[in-house]
Amino acid sequence: MWQQRCWLQGLAYLVIIGLLGGCVSTSANEQPLEITFGASISITGKTAKEGEYVRDGYQFFVDTLNAQGGILIGGQRYQLRLRYYDDESNLERTAELYEKLINHDQVDFLLGPYGSDATSVAVAIAEKYHIPLVSGHGSASSIYANNYHYIFSVQTPARHYLNGVIDALLAADPSLKTLALLSETDSFSQDVAQGVRDYAQQRGLNVIYHGDYPSDARDVSHHLNIIKQLQPDMLLGAGHLQEALLIVKQAKSLDVTPKAIGLSVGPLLPQFRANLQHDADYILGPTQWTPALDYHGDDVWQTPAAFAQAFRQQYPQYKSVPYQVAESAASLIVFQRAFERAGTIDRLAVRDTIKGLKLATFFGPIQFDEQGVNSAKPMAVEQLYPDGQKYTVFPQAVAEQSLLYPMPAWSQR
Template sequence: MKKVIAIVAAFVVVIGAVVGIGMSKKSAEKTSTVIKIGGVFDTSGDASAYGEAEQKGANFAVKRINAAGGIKVNGKTYTIEMVNKDSKSDNTEAASVTTSLISNNKVNAIVGPVTTAATQAAVPAATKGQTPMMSPTAGADSITVQKNGKVQPYIFRAQFKNSYLGTKMAQFADEQVKAKDVVIFQDNSSDYGTGITSAFKKAYKGHVVDTASYQAGDTDFQAMLTKIKNQKFDAIVINGYYTEAGAILKQARDMGINVPVIGPDGLGDPKLAEIAGNQNASNVYYAAHFSTQAPATDAATPFVTAYKKAYGEDPSQFTALAYDAVYMIKQAIEDEKSVDKAKITTGLAHIKNFDGVTGKMTMDAFHNPKKSIVMVGETDGKDTTATVVK
C-alpha cells in the first residue's frame, strides 16, 4: 500500500512539474521583454558599401538603446534584438529575407532595404505581414504611395524622397554654384536616377545643355564626355550611384573637364574617391542627410563622438540614417506605449519633431520625413565643406 501511495505521489509531482513547465513557457511567451527588429541590408554585392554602413548604424543604435536601459512600456523594460539578413544587392533576395524575418523571426519592425528597387520588391511582403518597414535610404517618391494614390500603410523612410532631393540640388546649383548651364548624366536603369533628374529639371532656373543616360554597370563614358567636352556648361550633374559616378568623374578629369560636379546622396561614399582617384575628387558636391561639419540637431554631436570612439571613424550619412530609423521605431513604441506591430505602425505615422541625428523630423501624410538637406563639398576625396539648403 505504501508503495502504491509513493508511486501515485511521484506521478503527481512529475505531472505537476510538467504542467508547471508548460505554464512557465506560456507565461514567458506572454511576458517576453525582447523587441525584435529585422535588418534587410546589402552586405554583399554592388550596394554593399551602403548596406554595411547602414547595418553598422542600426546595430550601434540598438547597442546604445540597450546600454541606456532599453525601452520602457507600461512598467516593463524591453531590450532590442537586431536580426540582420543580407539581401545581397538583389531585389528578389530582399523580398525573400523580408518574408523570412516576418514569418520565421517574428520581428516587430524592419529597418531596410537599402535601395529603391529592393524596397519596392519588399513592399508586398511587409504589407502582407502587416509589419512596419522603415527604409533608411529608398528615395523613389512611389515607395510610400500605392497605385491608387493612397499611402502605403506599412512603409516609411528616413531619407527625403527623390523629388525633394532633385529640387534642392537645383537650388544649390542656382544659388551656390551659380551654374547657368549644366550637363546631366543619369542612371537610366533606376527610378533613383531618372526621378532626381526629372525633379532637378523642373526646379532648375538655368539651361540643361544635354542629358546623357547610362546603365548601372557601365564603365566607359568616353563617348559621352567627348560629345559634351567642347560645349559651354558650368557644372556636371550626375544622378546615380558612386560606382558609375566615380568612373565618370575620373574620365572627365582625365579629359580636362574640371567644372564642379553635383550629385545626390548616392555619391556620398568614400568609394567615389577610390574609383575616381583622390586627385580627381575635388570641386565635387553631393547631397547629404547628415554631415559631421554641420550638425543638424543637438543629438548629432554626441552621436558622432560615441560612434568615433566605438569604431575609430566618422559615421557616414548612411550610418546616421539607419541609426535614426531604429530610434524612430523606439519613439513610436514609447509614444503608443505598445510593442504591437499595428501600434508601432501608428506611432511611426505620427512622428513629430523627432530630434534625429540627420535632422528634426516630422512624418508627412505619405510617410516622408520633412527635414533640411546638406550639400557636402569634397576636396582631394575628403569632405571639406557643408552647406545647409532649406
C-alpha cells in the same frame, strides 16, 4: 488560544514569505522581454559598402539603447535585437529574405534595406503582412506609388537630392545658366534626375543635355563627349558609387571641365577618395546628414556632433561617419518614440502612432506626410577639398568651409 493564534499568524507569515520568494525566483528565471527588428542588408554585391554602413548604424542604435536598459514600454523594459541577412544586392534575394524574416524568424518589426528598388520590394511584403517598416535608405517616389499603409521613410525624398547643390552653386555664382545631367536607369536615380529638371526650371537654369546609362555601366564616354562640346556650366550625376567613379575618371580622360561637378551618391563615401585620390578634389556631394549640422534633438545623442563622436568610439575604424549610418539610427528612433508613446508593441497601434510623430532628432526633423515620407528635412552639401578632407559647404549658416569654385581644369591641378 493566544498560542494558537500566534502559531497561525506565524504560519501565514511563512507562507507569504515563501510566495514572495517564489515570485522573485520565478522572475529572475524569466527571459527578458525583447523586440526583434528584421532587415535584408547588402553585405556583398554592388552596394556592399553602403550596406556595411546601414548594418553598423542599426547595430549601433541597438547596442546603445540596450546598454541603457532598453526601451520602457507600458511599464515594461524591452531589449532590442537585430536580425539580418545578406541580400547580395539582389532584388529577388531581398524578397526571399523578408519573407524568411517574417515567417521563419518571426521578427516583430521591419527595417529597410539599402536602395530604393530594394526598399520597394520590402515595402510590398511589409504591406502584405501588415508589419510597419521604417526605411532609412530608399527615397524614390515609386516606393509610395501604391498608397501603402505600413511604410515610413526618414530621409529627404530623392527628387530633392541635388537641389542643395544647385542652390550652393547659384549662391556662389548667380550668372550660371546651363547644366548637363547624367542618370542611371534605376528608380532612385530617375527620381533624382526628374527633380533636377524640375528644380533647374524653377531656378532659371537650362538643362542642355540629359543622358541615361544602365546600372553597372562600364562606359559613359559617349555622353561625356557630347557634354564636352556643349560646355555646360555644371555637370550633375544621378547614380551610385561605381558610376560616380566612372564619370569622374572618364571626365578627366576626356578633359571635360565644367565649372562644377555634383554627384548624387558616391563622393562622400570613403571609397570615392580612395579610388580617385586627388581627382576627387572639388567634387560636390549632397548629403542627408553631416556632423556639422546644427540640429538639436531629444534623442540619446541630441546633436550630430555627439552622435558622430559616440559612433566612432564604438567603430574606430571609421575615419568619418557616413550619412547612411545616421539614417539607420534615425529609423530606429522613430520606432522607439512610437513604442513609448503608444505604450504597446501592437503593430497597428505602433503604425498609427508613427503617423502622428513630430520629432526633433540629431538627424534632423522627422514628420511624415500622408504617404509616409519625411516632409520636414532639407539636404546639405559637402565638398571634397584638396587637403584630403570633405567639408560641409551648404547651407552657408553651418558651413565648415567656403565652396571652392570654379573647379580648376584637370591639367591645372
